[in-house]
Structure formats: C-alpha cells, structure tokens
Amino acid sequence: MPSRLRGAPKGESxxxxxxxxxxxxxxxxxxxxxxxxxxxxxKLASNESALGPSPLAIEAYKACAxxxxxxxxxxxxxxxxxIGERHGIDPAAIVCGNGSDEILxxxxxxxxxxxxxVLYSAHxxxxxxxxALAAGAxxxxxxxxxxxxxxxxxxxxVTPRTRILYLANPNNPTGSYIPAAELRRLRDGLPxxxxxxxxxxxxxxxxxxxxxxxxxxxxxxxNVVMTRTFxxxxxxxxxxxxxxxxxxxxxxVLNRVRGPFNINQPVQEAGIAALADTAAVNAARGHNxxxxxxxxxxxxKLGLTVYPSAANxxxxxxxxxxxxxxxxxxxxxxxxxxxxxxxxxxLGQCLRVTIGTEAEMKALVAALSRYLADK
Ligand SMILES: *Cc1c(COP(=O)(O)O)cnc(C)c1O
Numbered sequence: 001m002p003s004r005l006r007g008a009p010k011g012e013s014x015x016x017x018x019x020x021x022x023x024x025x026x027x028x029x030x031x032x033x034x035x036x037x038x039x040x041x042x043k044l045a046s047n048e049s050a051l052g053p054s055p056l057a058i059e060a061y062k063a064c065a066x067x068x069x070x071x072x073x074x075x076x077x078x079x080x081x082x083i084g085e086r087h088g089i090d091p092a093a094i095v096c097g098n099g100s101d102e103i104l105x106x107x108x109x110x111x112x113x114x115x116x117x118v119l120y121s122a123h124x125x126x127x128x129x130x131x132a133l134a135a136g137a138x139x140x141x142x143x144x145x146x147x148x149x150x151x152x153x154x155x156x157x158v159t160p161r162t163r164i165l166y167l168a169n170p171n172n173p174t175g176s177y178i179p180a181a182e183l184r185r186l187r188d189g190l191p192x193x194x195x196x197x198x199x200x201x202x203x204x205x206x207x208x209x210x211x212x213x214x215x216x217x218x219x220x221x222x223n224v225v226m227t228r229t230f231x232x233x234x235x236x237x238x239x240x241x242x243x244x245x246x247x248x249x250x251x252x253v254l255n256r257v258r259g260p261f262n263i264n265q266p267v268q269e270a271g272i273a274a275l276a277d278t279a280a281v282n283a284a285r286g287h288n289x290x291x292x293x294x295x296x297x298x299x300x301k302l303g304l305t306v307y308p309s310a311a312n313x314x315x316x317x318x319x320x321x322x323x324x325x326x327x328x329x330x331x332x333x334x335x336x337x338x339x340x341x342x343x344x345x346x347l348g349q350c351l352r353v354t355i356g357t358e359a360e361m362k363a364l365v366a367a368l369s370r371y372l373a374d375k
Contacts, residue, residue, distance in 0.1 A: 175309025
C-alpha cells in the first residue's frame with residue numbers, strides 16, 4: 001500500500017468527509033415538470049409565471065448569441081443601473097446573484113458558521129435551513145400563528161448566537177405576509193449585530209396597501225438586506241437572476257465572496273429588457289389578482305380550505321390528514337395536473353397551487369370537482 005504523506009494516522013483509511021451539518025441537509029427538490037404518459041401536463045408546482053416572459057427579454061437574450069465567446073460584465077454595471085433606476089436605489093447598494101438563492105447562500109456563508117444560529121419562521125422557505133446547514137450553522141425555526149410569521153415568536157428565539165434572520169414576505173409556501181409596521185417592529189427588536197434578510201421574491205404581486213418589500217429598512221440602518229428575483233413576476237426562472245439591496249458593508253462582503261462572473265451576459269441583457277417592460281409586469285399582477293381570487297372562491301365552494309395569499313399561489317388544505325392531500329394529488333396527476341406536495345414544509349395536509357392561465361385554472365377546478373364528487 002502506498003504510504004500517505006498527510007493526515008492523521010487514525011483517519012488514514014477513511015474517505016473524504018464533509019463538515020458536520022452537511023449530511024443533515026435534505027436536498028431541495030423542485031416541482032415536477034413531467035408526468036409519465038402525459039404529453040403536456042399542466043404544471044402549477046413551482047410558482048412560475050402564468051403569462052411567460054416579456055418579448056423584449058426574449059429578444060435581448062437572443063441578441064447575445066453572436067457574442068458568446070466574451071466574458072460577461074463581472075460588475076453587472078448596466079443591470080445594476082437599470083434595477084437602481086427602476087427602484088430608486090443607489091446601484092452601488094445592489095448585488096446581483098445567480099437567482100436570489102445564490103444571494104441567500106452567500107449571506108449564510110459570509111455571516112454564519114459553526115456554533116452560530118440562523119433563525120427563520122417555522123413554515124418559511126426551505127432554502128433557509130439548507131443554506132444555514134451548508135454554512136455549518138444551526139437553523140432555528142420559530143413558531144407561527146395561523147401559518148403567518150409571528151414577530152414576537154421570532155424575537156423570542158434570538159440568542160447571543162443568532163447571526164441571521166431570514167424572512168420571506170410574502171412567505172412561500174403559506175402566501176401570508178406581515179405588514180410594514182410589523183416588519184419594522186421585527187427590525188427594531190433585533191440586536192444590531194443580527195442581519196435581517198427580507199426575501200421579497202413575491203413583492204410585485206402584493207396589492208395590499210399596508211405591505212412594503214422592506215427597502216426603507218435597508219436604507220435606515222446597516223443590518224437589513226432585501227432580496228428580489230426575476231424568477232417570479234418577471235417570468236425568467238430559467239435564467240437564474242436575483243439581486244439584493246444591501247447596506248454598503250454587506251454589499252462589500254458579497255462582492256468579495258461571489259463568483260467573479262456569476263451572471264451570464266444574456267441573462268444580464270434579458271434582465272435589463274424585462275425591467276423596462278412595465279406593461280408586462282402590470283399585466284402579470286392583474287392576471288394574478290384576478291385568477292387568484294377566482295380560484296380561491298371556486299376551491300372554497302368545493303369545500304376546501306384556502307389560506308389567504310398575497311403571492312402568485314394558494315395553499316389549499318384537503319382535510320386533517322396528509323393522506324387526503326396525497327390522494328387528491330395522485331388523482332390530479334392522473335389527469336395531467338401537477339401541484340406541489342407540502343410534506344417538506346410539515347404541511348402534508350395541503351397542496352400548493354400556482355396561479356396559471358385561465359384555461360389551467362378552469363381545468364384544475366373541473367378536475368377537483370370530479371374528484372370530490374366521486375369520493
Ligand atoms: C421563488 C423564491 C425565490 C426565488 O428564487 P430564485 O433563486 O431567485 O429563483 C426566493 N425566495 C422565495 C421565498 C421564493 O419562493
């Protein structure tokens with residue numbers, strides 16, 4: 001046997017091992033896109049856009065094809081300028097990511113590690129415990145009230161080890177949100193050395209007047225970050241583009257840890273074009289408000305419990321036990337309709353439905369009517 005030059009003799013025959021915590025991660029599984037034997041399933045499982053991307057974004061993306069031999073702009077200068085102009089933010093305070101998921105992960109990697117705690121709300125987005133564990137930190141879930149983030153419960157779980165608090169507002173998968181005044185109360189109750197990350201992925205869909213995506217809290221201090229995405233209302237999920245509005249010190253940190261060319265050039269160009277198409281955003285919001293209301297009403301009439309949602313999906317409860325939601329899901333799949341199972345969120349009694357096109361919404365209600373009538 002060849003002798004080893006490095007390493008403690010004791011572990012000599014052991015294979016490489018990841019840091020503690022890594023193997024505790026349950027890998028994130030996205031919504032299914034295909035069903036065996038069904039040519040064109042109706043996919044309502046990943047909160048993707050009902051209307052698709054702006055034609056301007058598609059054009060801008062294609063126009064890059066002849067320049068694929070060039071590296072992208074590593075500083076995302078024009079994209080940050082366009083985002084800054086659209087949102088009234090200094091472009092220097094903006095950091096772009098390969099999806100907002102990348103930003104959430106970079107923040108955990110930079111600000112939390114072994115021995116630290118990362119706080120989130122019990123039914124919060126699954127990416128938060130994943131990025132916490134990947135950074136070696138300990139995820140801590142605070143209880144919710146009626147499937148809504150509870151500011152007092154979150155603050156009660158803060159300890160001297162807490163480094164980051166992630167809050168999706170509105171939250172996925174519950175659809176609930178906390179108003180601007182509650183968000184401020186959460187920020188005001190946090191120790192100044194805890195980073196509050198407000199994940200406003202669904203902000204553009206919200207029509208309630210007491211809501212804020214949280215930008216004013218970023219501007220007012222140095223411990224709040226707001227993340228946004230092009231995956232939802234801008235309908236560019238495939239491109240992986242997100243951004244964060246950060247205090248200067250946080251922007252500096254993210255620019256040190258991010259990959260030098262983390263956003264492809266066609267993606268940057270498509271993002272700029274999408275931002276300019278405000279008509280497409282307004283149309284998507286209008287469509288969502290209309291059909292979310294219609295679907296909630298129709299499912300309620302079928303006797304299902306529909307949780308109020310400010311986003312582009314609804315959380316629907318099928319009965320007390322997860323078996324009922326699983327049976328409904330199996331029937332819908334046999335009919336070519338894919339919803340999202342909620343077991344990973346400890347909400348197995350529910351399915352999550354993305355707001356789709358008019359035809360998709362009508363097909364879903366028709367299928368569920370048949371299913372519930374036959375039960
Ligand atoms: C969809 C979603 C995102 C967006 O993720 P991307 O990586 O930008 O596609 C972020 N947060 C929440 C809560 C989401 O549901």
